[in-house]
Amino acid sequence: MDAKLQELCRQAHEDRIRVGMLDTDTKNRTLELAADALMAHEQEILEANAIDMERGRERNMPQGLLDRLKLDHDRLLGMADGLRQVAKLEDPIGEVMSMRKRPNGLIIGKVRVAIGVVGIIFEARPNVTSDAFGLCFKSGNCAILKGGSDAIHSNIAIVSAMQEALRRMNIPKGALSLIESTDRETTNAFMKMKDYVDLLIPRGGRGLIQSVVNNATIPVIETGTGNCHVYVDQFADQEMAVNIIKNAKTQRIGVCNACESIVVHRAIAKEFLPKLYAALKEYDVEMRGDSYAVECLGPDQPLVKDATEEDWGTEYLDYIMSVKIVDSLDEAIAHINKYNTSHSEAIITKNYDVAQRFLNEIDSACVYVNASTRFSDGNEFGLGAEIGISTQKLHARGPMGLEALTSYKYIIYGNGQVRP
Amino acid sequence: MDAKLQELCRQAHEDRIRVGMLDTDTKNRTLELAADALMAHEQEILEANAIDMERGRERNMPQGLLDRLKLDHDRLLGMADGLRQVAKLEDPIGEVMSMRKRPNGLIIGKVRVAIGVVGIIFEARPNVTSDAFGLCFKSGNCAILKGGSDAIHSNIAIVSAMQEALRRMNIPKGALSLIESTDRETTNAFMKMKDYVDLLIPRGGRGLIQSVVNNATIPVIETGTGNCHVYVDQFADQEMAVNIIKNAKTQRIGVCNACESIVVHRAIAKEFLPKLYAALKEYDVEMRGDSYAVECLGPDQPLVKDATEEDWGTEYLDYIMSVKIVDSLDEAIAHINKYNTSHSEAIITKNYDVAQRFLNEIDSACVYVNASTRFSDGNEFGLGAEIGISTQKLHARGPMGLEALTSYKYIIYGNGQVRP
Structure with a gap:
């Protein structure tokens, strides 16, 4: 043999x-x-x-x-x-x-x-x-x-x-x-x-x-392990954020560039999360949040659960996502750099400085401003075809x-x- | 700890x-x-x-x-x-x-x-x-x-x-x-x-x-393992070949881009090897050859030895080199690709087609025509400095x-x- x-x-x-x-x-x-x-x-x-x-x-x-x-x-x-x-x-x-x-x-x-x-x-x-x-x-x-x-x-x-x-x-x-x-x-x-x-x-x-x-x-x-994050900044266009997260989470489940985790700025969480919940309900997306996220989403909603530490690092490849609330861009960047798999992360913001900092400081193969993580793909990038998506740096x-x-x-x- | x-x-x-x-x-x-x-x-x-x-x-x-x-x-x-x-x-x-x-x-x-x-x-x-x-x-x-x-x-x-x-x-x-x-x-x-x-x-x-x-x-x-070869083609400028091998072997011993092995076309071995021997004698370079190389160098010369299979793959980092005789460019390329460490190899030739084939077919980080392997160095390549010489392809x-x-x-x- x-x-x-x-x-x-x-x-x-x-x-x-x-x-x-x-x-x-x-x-x-x-x-x-x-x-x-x-x-x-x-x-x-x-x-x-x-x-x-x-x-x-x-x-x-x-x-x-x-x-x-x-x-x-x-x-x-x-x-x-x-x-x-x-x-x-x-x-x-x-x-x-x-x-x-x-x-x-x-x-x-x-x-x-x-x-x-x-x-x-x-x-x-x-x-x-x-x-x-x-x-x-x-x-x-x-x-x-x-x-x-x-x-x-x-x-x-x-x-x-x-x-x-x-x-x-x-x-x-x-x-x-x-x-x-x-x-x-x-x-x-x-x-x-x-x-x-x-x-x-x-x-x-x-x-x-x-x-x-x-x-x-x-x-x-x-290749191909993707715990991809979307960060909804306090200066986000909230409608765009809902639209992008819906796409990144549900357009195709089970792929490495699907969104698995979202991070939301505290200043808009109360207003934004119910809108997101409403949009994802038709797909039965389970949302596992920290305590304030659960409060904003509504603790009685059937699809809302408490997140555990394990959730932050999990690639579900399923109709589940984790929801983390942060007080600042610094906290968002630190959280993402700690739990991501260096595949693809996006920020939704209208603020120029915030966008630039996110692009610079997130340690990931593909970093997006105002677009879906689902574009991380050889064809979409114009490479013609792909043999895989590398999550390492060499x-x-x-x-x-x-x-x-x-x-x-x-x-x-x-x-x-x-x-x- | x-x-x-x-x-x-x-x-x-x-x-x-x-x-x-x-x-x-x-x-x-x-x-x-x-x-x-x-x-x-x-x-x-x-x-x-x-x-x-x-x-x-x-x-x-x-x-x-x-x-x-x-x-x-x-x-x-x-x-x-x-x-x-x-x-x-x-x-x-x-x-x-x-x-x-x-x-x-x-x-x-x-x-x-x-x-x-x-x-x-x-x-x-x-x-x-x-x-x-x-x-x-x-x-x-x-x-x-x-x-x-x-x-x-x-x-x-x-x-x-x-x-x-x-x-x-x-x-x-x-x-x-x-x-x-x-x-x-x-x-x-x-x-x-x-x-x-x-x-x-x-x-x-x-x-x-x-x-x-x-x-x-x-x-x-x-990084840094170099069983570097110089191939002396039948169309070589023999004086240049002596000069380059002398430099590649003796200019600095114990470095990875030094020449450890030479390969010589049979058609010129009888004429070339005694000249090389004479030039390297002042450095006491021991030459370990196959049977025809030993015959050309002179079996009675004190610095001439029989090579063993192990010699072809050895990086001596010392005043020793192996000498292999080949019948053709094909054989030279096959020998080098088999025993080299993919660091640096040189051909000495005046023939255009032979030079081009050597450049294409030798699987090595640095392939030279008519120059010393000792140039494989970050400063010599104009990179300013070097952290090492990679012998892998990724x-x-x-x-x-x-x-x-x-x-x-x-x-x-x-x-x-x-x-x-």
Whole structure:
């Protein structure tokens, strides 16, 4: 088992040089062929998915997870279309980021290159296979995919179809591999393949991400945990605040850029919170507040509860939010910087100085003034697509597009220079 | 003990916001005052260093290490001058890296910010204290220094002097701290302070770096291991090749950008290697070759030895080099990519296509044509100063200047936008 895993990682490592040098036309043509292959193999893929779905039902997989696991014609079309979209994105590889001549005549250029081998560890969402492959391949990287056991038949069928396209284009086979074994030992061994794999990106829930962070020796980019705050300042346009919080909380539940916590200035809490409650009632949003928030919301309201310390740091991914009252902007900033996950936070205010301070002092990947946190997304940011949203500060922060999957190297042109 | 460590890390974490927002003038003035403070406290610092030196001698510390540990008036002046140089560098913080308006009216800016809290783990070189503090502080980061026990008295005296300057400028005290405890438990606990520390940079030998990589849960940037190659192509200017290898091998021994391995095309080996041997003889450079290299060098020469497999991957940091003969450019590239540490490699050639292929296909932070690997250095690259040379591909690669100590965040200006 481990020998198979090791060989697969070694092959990707060996092929990284050739994959990193593929020209843009070849990469784009391959992505289009891979999209075609998905549709040409629709029957096998949907049959394989039916097996996963049946097993999921037998094991009483929750409805939400079953829905993520399910493939049908339209979803497969969406995956194929995703690959075609990536083909249209600009190729980041080879960009000369800077070049200058030094006093000794050396010409030093900084050139964008692929990272090498990227491992993606994900759960039961078969669409991640084509998404992750597309972005890794377009950025010149070899992708090693490790999906959850619940989707293994689907993943094998999808990856086989795409590999067929790679073979037709004579792409080195290390460009795309799937780890078919789904036991924990293999996953743990994979996370330690530091000699062959340059980067691990876990895509999934907090448990998966924490497990990768704790066990991997390969560098990891943490993604997608979002305890996102909206702060309603005393100088807020209250109607706008209601509108933005409603959007950030309810437009799509269960995503990392949804609002989980709100912070309200005491000066307007009494007036504002009942309006917010009324607007969120139709979605049955439970509001867990501190004592003054509960007082303002109405302690007898069925959806109002007392918050515990744990609530301030919780990403509910559900129709629940915490409500904290503060006496000042300082207190709001301190509260948010203490409990957030550095993903996305917004302030609603009409005051210029308050807005600027919030932008400067909140330690988060994306900081908004008067807009919904739901915009934290590669497409919305104009990056074309995203491999995830980084909540750490090294290498990439916030929505990660193709550039986040690249590194650089220095190339130096000399004519005999030696160091004095 | 751990409570003290934790409090020190927590304080730095708390102060990171204020330190990250310090204006450039305040930072520069503080760096200059810190430089003055080093000289004002010269007597205490040199006395403290004398204690470390005496203990080192008692423990039979090797002469090379004693030399690195030793401080005197000129070296202290050099440290103070280093801080003044950093004050003169451009402040990277606050740079607007991009800003654009999206179709929905959102204005999305990408702004350079500090990383937060940077931990530096180093060995018995007291000058690292002021170097690391200067670069971390100028880039808006809080620095937590953990030096080796051999230099603890020197480090305490140096850091105390600089902290005095910080207090005079009302800089939050988390901006600079030294972990005074030098036992292994404290070091290990420090490497796991992930809630408070954003980045660890080990500065020292391979053992130190590996220990940090293996034990840390905080992200690490690996630096400074260099098995650097020079490839002498069949189309090389042989005189230039001798000159460059002599420089790369002997100009300074024991540094990471020194040449450790040479690769020579078979077509010129017989002619070239005796010239190289003659030029390196005055430095007593031992040459460990494969069988044909030994044949060309002369098996009876006192400095010629047979190489073992282990030699190809060894960073000697000594007057020794390995010599590999290859039949082709392909073989040279494959050999180098297999055994290098992704630091710096050079080719000597007059052939355009060969040069271009080497630049493209060698997987290394710095790839040279016709120049010495010894130029891989922050100052030589025009970065002003360096905190180390990264041999990994995430975040920063090659010589790391102030920018490598920064991250970015997105700031988004809206006027009520919600996601449809």
